[in-house]
Amino acid sequence: MSKNNTVFIGESKSFRERNRRSNGYLLKHTAGQITISIVRALLMFGLCFMIIQPLITRFSVSLMAAEDIYDSTIRLLPRNVTLDNYRIVAELTSMPQSMINTAWISLVMSLCQIVSTTLVAYGFARFEFPLKKFWFACVVVLIIIPPQTIQTALFMSFTHFDILGIFKATTGSDINLRSSLIPYTAMCLTCMGLKDGLYIYMLRQYFRSVPVSLEEAAYVDGCGTMHTFLKIMLPDAVPTIASCFLFSFVWQWTDLFYTRNFISGYKIYSRELSNITSIMGKYFARNATENVTVPLGRQMQLIGIGVFICCVPLIILYAFTQKTFVQSLAMTGSKE
């Protein structure tokens, strides 16, 4: 492009000249911007540091050999760097197996949860049917009721599982479903899993915010209900659904309550982690015959490593997904 002779404000002039031309506005504006970014940087740095400081400490402690922990001259950087602790923790939590189990079970369960909650949320957001208020109250109950309240009863009903006495009549005994995956899968598919009420609520809130005219247009054009849902509503809802999926995956991954009660037949990392202290005693007793009680500092170190291992896959997962799900949201906004 050829340059013409007109001189625009801010083009190839010194800052002072440009400032003069704008009657001091430029200086004020720039100063404001710089102040804001400094304050923002300080605030962000402080808060971020506060969040990751425990993780950093945990990581550096995890590399320390046993004698370093009690050396008061060592604060953050280990003197004898060792990866041996990781090996011990991996053995204590029966690592590869428990991690693989955790990964696929979390994936399957959160998929089940998201499918069922999306359907239910859409039903609540868009349809009028008898008893709608009542069922929504049930969703609120789901959100609010602490699982501990119903734990015992559920536990019992799965240990002696029976539908209206059919199994007892035919085979002579009820089935113990406690160690299998069936009850928990069924619960996830029917919106009774971990925090499912919350997902229903969030997705419903989202579906309600989509203008009805979109669907009406689809209906006028001859789309069926299911078709409209799959072709019109779902593609736009993907970011919200993805964030719900991410939450459910994370919570499933670290969950102890449901895994302990309903999937006790599988080695799950979170449960292994919760037992780590008691296993530790046995582990060290087997290796060194005389010392059975593990020193507390060492205990803390190993538990810290366990927590660290638990977090790392989730952090990596989020680091990869956050861009897609946060930015695809920005795209949905610009449509209306």
Next chain:
Amino acid sequence: MKNRVKRNHWYEGITEAIQMYIPGNKVYRTIQARRARTGTLFILPLIIGFLLFMVRPLYLSFIMSLSKVVVVEGTMSRFNISLNILGKNLIVPFGNYNYAFVSDPDFNKLLVDEIGRMAINTIATLVMSFVIAVILNQNFKGRTVCRIIFFLPVILSSGVLPGIEKQNAYFNLMTSISDAVEKSSGVDLSRSLQNLLSVSGVAQEVFDVIFKMIDSIYDIVMASGIQIIVFLTGLQSISPSLYEAAEVEGCSAWESFWKITFPMVSPLLLVNCIYTIIDFFMKNDNTVMEHINTLMYGTQMDFGAASAESWIYFGVALVFIGISTFIITRAVKSYE
């Protein structure tokens, strides 16, 4: 769908509702009936799940709260007490509730304490997460890293992870020691600031609350992971063209914040507020939950009283959610 026929009797609504599902009559063929059937199909998973997994446990726990449960013998009998209601002596099965409010030495105090903390924490969490989300939504260097770090609390405060280190005796010892050290020797910045300000005669109680918040800022940030993400998705969904238009019309950043950003995200305020309240009520380190758990699985094994207390707790949570929903929907409506 709103133009319903005027009903002459109360039961006509019910018969109409039933007719919607039975083929071969006039109501069945209407568009409302078809929509109602589709809607019911959509929420069918929830209905099945609720009937299968929720009703019986809830019912059992409610019955337990009305009875005297002796776990060892496995017996359950009505826990009757006589109450003086409106001058009449009535025999009612509220013995456990009576125990919770009158005889239990801790329950009332813990409940009131938790409610107070909940109110302060909810407000602090909402403000904090909103501010952080607004900052994270701006363009600055290292935004991606910050977003990843602010997601960490979601992981770190979920499931087994927060409990695992707290249950360790050594950890408790360490925190109490570090607290003691801080109190005796270290300069407690917020404390000295507090003294300074209260000397200058500003309202003491207000500052007490604010300084309590500042002291517990780590807990607040840890509790606001989900809220930040929810707000962030809301902020992302605001179309940039709105801001452009506002800027062209001469809006300052401050004005467009209050006229565009705030009204657009305010529906999410309700979701977040409810989530924060529930999260606070359901947390494992919540003292009331702890109290109920020890009552249930501790030496007393008093299932009846524990159930009664958890029902009371549930009721209180419900009341607070109702109040906050009422306030926020009013406040949000005024913006529209």
